[in-house]
Amino acid sequence: MDHKLSDRKKKVLRAVVDEYISSPIPVSSSEIREKYFNDISSATIRVELSALEEMGYLVQPHTSAGRVPSSIAYKFYVENFIGKKPLKKKDIRTIDNFFDKKFNEIEDIVKTSAKVISEITNYTSVIVINNINNVLIKEIKIVGLEPNSALVIIITDSGIIKDNIISLKRNTNSSFIRDANVLINKIFAGYTVGELKTRSQMVEMELSDFRELLDCVIEILKNYSNKSAKNVYVEGGNKMLNYPGATLEQAKSALNVLEDKLLLGNLLDDKTDNIEFSFKIGKDETCGIDRCAIMTAKYTINGKEIGQAGVIGPERMDYGKVMGVLSYLSKSINSIAACEIIDKCDETSIFGEEDGKEK
Amino acid sequence: MDHKLSDRKKKVLRAVVDEYISSPIPVSSSEIREKYFNDISSATIRVELSALEEMGYLVQPHTSAGRVPSSIAYKFYVENFIGKKPLKKKDIRTIDNFFDKKFNEIEDIVKTSAKVISEITNYTSVIVINNINNVLIKEIKIVGLEPNSALVIIITDSGIIKDNIISLKRNTNSSFIRDANVLINKIFAGYTVGELKTRSQMVEMELSDFRELLDCVIEILKNYSNKSAKNVYVEGGNKMLNYPGATLEQAKSALNVLEDKLLLGNLLDDKTDNIEFSFKIGKDETCGIDRCAIMTAKYTINGKEIGQAGVIGPERMDYGKVMGVLSYLSKSINSIAACEIIDKCDETSIFGEEDGKEK
DNA sequence: TCTAGCAGTCAAAATATAAGAGTGCTAACA
DNA sequence: TGTTAGCACTCTTATATTTTGACTGCTAGA
Incomplete structure (x- = not known):
């Protein structure tokens, strides 16, 4: 499925996905022509659409409908057109507010992070702790x-x-x-x-x-x-019900996956080493959660890689924003944790043994 | 609304609720006649139904439909016809399995209880800790x-x-x-x-x-x-989606209520002192969760009243079973906690007389 | 007080019709 | 060869229309 796409095809493909993300109705050739092209006609675009469909990027719900992006299209879209979007001032303020307190435990930081991600993106967030090997x-x-x-x-x-x-x-x-x-x-x-x-x-x-x-x-x-249910944190699970077009049946199955913490943990766990974000889409990659995508990023605490934080949202989610949030937050967590620890441990390793002596 | 009901009216009312609970379609006069009466005709039953509707116990979705119980009918039904049903062997085994481990913390006991309740009843369970005043x-x-x-x-x-x-x-x-x-x-x-x-x-x-x-x-x-979000434990929230006839909209609003732990806490909190079970039904009593009912029981740990444990389920739930589970569990919690503590605190003087009771 | 029987009501299912959106194809053109 | 206008065709969606069947309420008679 690795045809090379001409620049115009890319532009058309991007137009379809953009359009479909901004409003989830199949997009037609004339719509694209109006908003994205003024040099070619809708008939020409139809030819391109037809070709893109042939290549597997687009799907037609029925003969007389517009086109809808396939999983492959989203994947291409994310990999080629989208980068992290800088956060809005408002969102940055929200995040900073959440983190404006003392954190004593890793768990506390993680829970707060999960909350903040879900709050800002309006999608379900999941965080896994699964790598504390190089923690001292x-x-x-x-x-x-x-x-x-x-x-x-x-x-x-x-x-x-x-x-x-x-x-x-x-x-x-x-x-x-x-x-x-x-x-x-x-x-x-x-x-x-x-x-x-x-x-x-x-x-x-x-x-x-x-x-x-x-x-x-x-x-x-x-x-x-290790992987264990205890190390998986989910927040905003019921936001899963907000995606328009979802049936009750889909919602139910999605919530069931969310319930299964172990499965979720594996889902987020990602082997690829170097890249900042990992992206999964398509029923087979998302454990059967329909029409959804998963975007995750590694996060560190005090410079040590601890696990993954991610978002489960509809395929047509605001990828740029999600990436922006995950990226900003991963920095936030890191610096907060670092501050806390530096702040507290200026006289490290002095703790004597003082307990266990009454009764 | 306190008309006195003739015995026959009671029997008819009970028939309607029983029938509706076992299958949620409006029940007709002929259906009742077939299954519950062989001495009077459907026409006679129609007269009774008509009267019960007049009194507010029954509702007719439309003129040519059967009758459906109103909140008042459920209330009457629960108060007059239903007591705790003894648990099935299988369920008792399930419960005992859940509790067959060491508990070190109240929180642990409470979480496990919530899980077990939801597991057995197949409804959403909620437990509140809100009264540790006489804990030593x-x-x-x-x-x-x-x-x-x-x-x-x-x-x-x-x-x-x-x-x-x-x-x-x-x-x-x-x-x-x-x-x-x-x-x-x-x-x-x-x-x-x-x-x-x-x-x-x-x-x-x-x-x-x-x-x-x-x-x-x-x-x-x-x-x-005090009441605080930390002291409210919910389990099996997504079972809320299983009730047939529920729309996605209803499910969403129900899940939102579940999310609001503080509100939930108040919902379970019950002032009435002496009765074993508290029962709430009707939109105004359930904080707007539609077509649902809440059944709660007080529970004790080591003989001290600690809070309430309850079930949120559809109006047409298996009340007998729910009451049975809550009742059995409240005994279970108590005796387990007691065992643990006696087991561990052989040196303390406080126990020994009260609270022998294990099964 | 009860009941058989019948007329009347209404939701749900089935069927029909119309409107509209969008495509694919073709033939002509640059 | 690539582009385009135009038109026929397809298929969904919305709206009416009809049919069916399940109940009830009422009445009159036992």
Whole structure:
């Protein structure tokens, strides 16, 4: 399907997509002629349209209707005609407002980002955390809770990962907790998550007393770098219902995909290394969400690549804007996170072990 | 609207609702006669139907159609004919499976409950936490994190409330944290959340050094007993799209209400004290969600009333089943929580007499 | 008080008609 | 060879028109 398109064909193709995006009715030869050409007639355009249809870029709903872009057309359109559009002042203000507060946790940043993307683009947004391998573990804190459970708090140079209560068979009394803190930090602190595998092997022979705890901590870290439903954040799912022309049936199936976090995670996950944006369109590329497209960008926190942030919207979405938002936001997240951390850690690595001593 | 209904009228009314619930097409006099009466003719039933319509219980979509129940009819139906239906073995197994794991936090229990309710009933479920006033604070732990922030963990007799990173202006060095732990626990430990107001006044004169921290802790506790978006959990929102006859427009507006957690919280919140179930129906009682009804029950954790759990479903829902599930689940939650806590807190004195009841 | 029977009503389905938008084709022209 | 005007043809959409069938309400008689 890689015919070379003449300049005029390109212009016609672009006209069709532009027109269809601005209003979703099949576009006719005369419409194109009026708005985009004054040197050739509609009959000539019809010839071009016919050729483009032949090549698979356009589709005709029925014999006497105008043309509608195919998935291939959108793909070509995005790759050749569209770049990130600079954001409106208003939108920048919105984003900055959202981020004008303290963030303590990665999760918090991610959730806020998802919200802001959905708010501004008016599409559904999805963010996946799936790559914290080169994040640096600054400290791990174990706090004893009930007799058999403890809270594990992981502090990294990209923020705090918390939310992990673990249950142990053994009693988590204060002396155990104290020793555990020392040991665990000896093992993990100062290393990146990526080094985890080798590290954990290194300590294979350590006191079996802490075996169970160690396994828990490793499990937690693994969970954060692996695909797991917990690491997928969706916002504005019901905006999926706003696309005109959608039937209830389509909406339902789309929402079902959104529900399946694991599937979604895979959908966003993108192998291609170098490009800024990844773009998926067509039923087979979007896990069966009909007439939709997915645009994602990698994002970083404190300079480390953490995952992907993206938008699921109708094929005829405002690609330029979406790209603009994703791009701006990825910068925003990064600088915010960086500020936070620099701001806070001017006296890094001073935290003594102070907890687990009452009862 | 409180006419007294003859027994026969009641029987007819019930027939209409039963019939309409089992299949949502207007029910005719002859249909009722066939399935519910063999002693009187359809003409006689027509007279009764006519009367019931006059009284506001039934509605006729158009002159030559059968009858459809009005909101009032559903209300009457639920109040007079329906009680909780015992659960199917299969459903009980499903529930027990869901709860067959360790729960460390209230939030965890609540989320799981919401999931299970939605799963079994196939309707949208909502749970609100809005009353932890008589929950006993066993301990509060302050863990220093970064130089200016700390994690507050609240351990109660109903489970752990955590998830609260706070930022302070002052430095959270280890000696401060140590003192804070002692002080905070002197103030809060052993008291219920309800006593909070008086307590916090009592310590008005304490060292102003800890003022800021104290305010944070109080704020957290307040947040949990107040209405706030954080305390509302929704599950299976997109099941709202499954009700036959719903238009896309209705679905959209319903999902919008679901999005507004605060509104939802108020919707579930119910003042009536003594009854087990609360039931709302009709556009004005359901915040405009069309053709839907809301059935809620109070639930307790460790014997303390914590909030409401409910189902939002179509008017023609399986009320008996819903009531059955809510009722069973409320017992489940209670006993599970109790087990957990007893299991863990063998040293505490508070339990032991009340609340034996497991099945 | 009940009921058989019938006339009347109305929605939904089926059918017919008209209008309009847009194309493809052809033949002529530069 | 590429372009264009013009026209016949196609197919959707909108609007009327008719038919069908399901119910009811009413009435008169048991």
